Amino acid sequence: MTIVCYSLAGISIALLALLSSQTRKVDRVTISTKVARRKDxxxxxxxxxxxxxxxxxxxxxxxxxxxxxxxxxxxxxxxxxxxxxxWNPILGIFGYRTIEIELVTEEVVTLITKSRYIKPGATVKAVPLASQVYWEIAP
CATH class of the missing domain: 1.10.287 (Helix Hairpins)
Structure with a gap:
């Protein structure tokens, strides 16, 4: 059982690195925030x-x-x-947070980011991961 847990942790870290490298190649979208709340x-x-x-x-x-x-x-x-x-603990270990953002269009999305705070009215460049889930990647 211990080997399985260590294997899953190792695979998670490797997949996070792979996802991080691949998302740098994807076009980012601009998100205009209205309100942001920490969700983690x-x-x-x-x-x-x-x-x-x-x-x-x-x-x-x-x-x-x-x-x-x-x-x-x-x-x-x-x-x-x-x-x-x-909401992956591996993301937390690497300094990522989840923030719930209400957009100026009234839509509510989740942003995975290393930022501690997103100001109301800020614009964020992010990569869409899933429906209503975005990942802010540092340039």
Whole structure:
């Protein structure tokens, strides 16, 4: 199990580097902000309420291992179905934050950025990753 966790972490870091290098080649769009709110605080709440309690569970029997596996599978399902895949702890380790931005068009989008703060009325150059998810890449 430890090897699987280390492998997943290594793959995540490699894919982040690959994505970062490839997005530099993609045309950026300009986002005009109206209001910006940090969204990554929600990730800390998520980790504290769901994952931390299960780190202390001893999976010393097959029943506990199955129960823990089902729990992790459900969390993964909710994580992807709720489009929370961009709340990746690896991004946090590399200094990225998620910020919810209300655009001047009233549309609400998520921006993955290294910026600590986005001023109201600011314009941001970003790469679209998914529907309503953008990544601000440093020039």
């Amino acid at each position: 605080v929600e990730m800390l709440t998520y980790i504290a309420t769901f994952l931390v309690p299960f780190l202390t569970v001893a999976a010393d029997s097959w029943r506990k291992q199955v129960a823990l596996g089902i729990f992790v599978a459900l969390i993964a399902l909710f994580y992807t179905q709720g489009e929370m895949y961009f």
